[in-house]
Amino acid sequence: MSVEKNTRSFEQGIETDFSDKMSYGSYLRLDLLLAAQQPVSRPEHHDELLFIIQHQATELWFKLILHELRAVRTELRADDLRQAMKGIARVKHIQRTLTEQWSVLATLTPSEYAQFRGDLGASSGFQSWQYRAVEFLLGNKNPAMLEVFAADPAAHALLSDLLDATSIYDEFLALLHRRGYAVPPAVLERDVREAHVFSRELVAAFKYIYENTHDNWDVYEACEELVDLEENFQLWRFRHLKTVERTIGYKPGTGGSSGAAFLQKALELTFFPELLAVRTEIGRP
Ligand code: HEM
Numbered sequence: 001m002s003v004e005k006n007t008r009s010f011e012q013g014i015e016t017d018f019s020d021k022m023s024y025g026s027y028l029r030l031d032l033l034l035a036a037q038q039p040v041s042r043p044e045h046h047d048e049l050l051f052i053i054q055h056q057a058t059e060l061w062f063k064l065i066l067h068e069l070r071a072v073r074t075e076l077r078a079d080d081l082r083q084a085m086k087g088i089a090r091v092k093h094i095q096r097t098l099t100e101q102w103s104v105l106a107t108l109t110p111s112e113y114a115q116f117r118g119d120l121g122a123s124s125g126f127q128s129w130q131y132r133a134v135e136f137l138l139g140n141k142n143p144a145m146l147e148v149f150a151a152d153p154a155a156h157a158l159l160s161d162l163l164d165a166t167s168i169y170d171e172f173l174a175l176l177h178r179r180g181y182a183v184p185p186a187v188l189e190r191d192v193r194e195a196h197v198f199s200r201e202l203v204a205a206f207k208y209i210y211e212n213t214h215d216n217w218d219v220y221e222a223c224e225e226l227v228d229l230e231e232n233f234q235l236w237r238f239r240h241l242k243t244v245e246r247t248i249g250y251k252p253g254t255g256g257s258s259g260a261a262f263l264q265k266a267l268e269l270t271f272f273p274e275l276l277a278v279r280t281e282i283g284r285p
């Protein structure tokens, strides 16, 4: 076979018999994965496959984000800040991919979506337990969010466990305390089932770190990583909102909320409010 024929030679050593060897498809369980795209519209709408794959790809990346964030939490607890930062760096890359991915779904026009939206019933991303799990792990706890999982015991249990457990932020603040920083006792002893609420005294601890970066380099770097993580999360939420606005305008959501207005409110939530507030204080007496 030659270059002139534009054909690559099939090398002698290439494996061809997979009757009792693991292959690409069997390792990746492509039988399961590629059987999971089941449009519900009848007749099947051409664009429903895009809608399903966009969501499934997102859920796969959410799965990895959760896996990484759980490890980060354990590493923080073990005072292994360097390993924890490596995990956060990976999560930041996944977030960028997810935010970029919205442009694919933005090719779905309002006219196209309207042709199969009715087939989605009451289902909605609001019922994504992996998304909620990420929010919980980062510290934005909200017990009310469990209500929609009453009929799904596995999802309910997963979220209930996370609600009872410490968040990444709780573990980071505990690490700072162990290293001698002035983390207020009320923050360290807070009810972990509630959302983290803003603490002015904690801002003072961060102010010290941010005004003495040279002597506090590793924790300073960690603070900035958390700020990146939060910003990336917000960018994803913003692209979701913009996609919703261009696709369904200001109609209520299938999940029963007001739609865009409800999503807009999520942009006011913060995971690490003191890490944003400290910026106003730097350089002030
Ligand atoms: C055309 C595309 C989309 C539209 C029109 C849309 C619309 C909406 C609306 C209106 C809500 C509010 C809840 C409700 O009442 O339904 C919502 C929530 C949500 N959607 Fe989407 N969505 C789209 C795509 C996606 C995709 C691709 C994902 C990825 C998994 C996603 C994940 C979520 C999540 C996690 C929530 C809950 C947000 C929160 O609690 O703040 N959505 N969506």
Ligand SMILES: N[C@@H](CC(=O)c1ccccc1NC=O)C(=O)O
Binding pocket: 055, 117, 120, 123, 124, 125, 126, 248, 252, 253, 254, 255
């Ligand atoms: N809430 C959307 C429907 C929707 O986007 C959706 C439906 C089923 C599964 C995931 C979805 N994605 C995000 O909410 C709507 O109101 O059109």
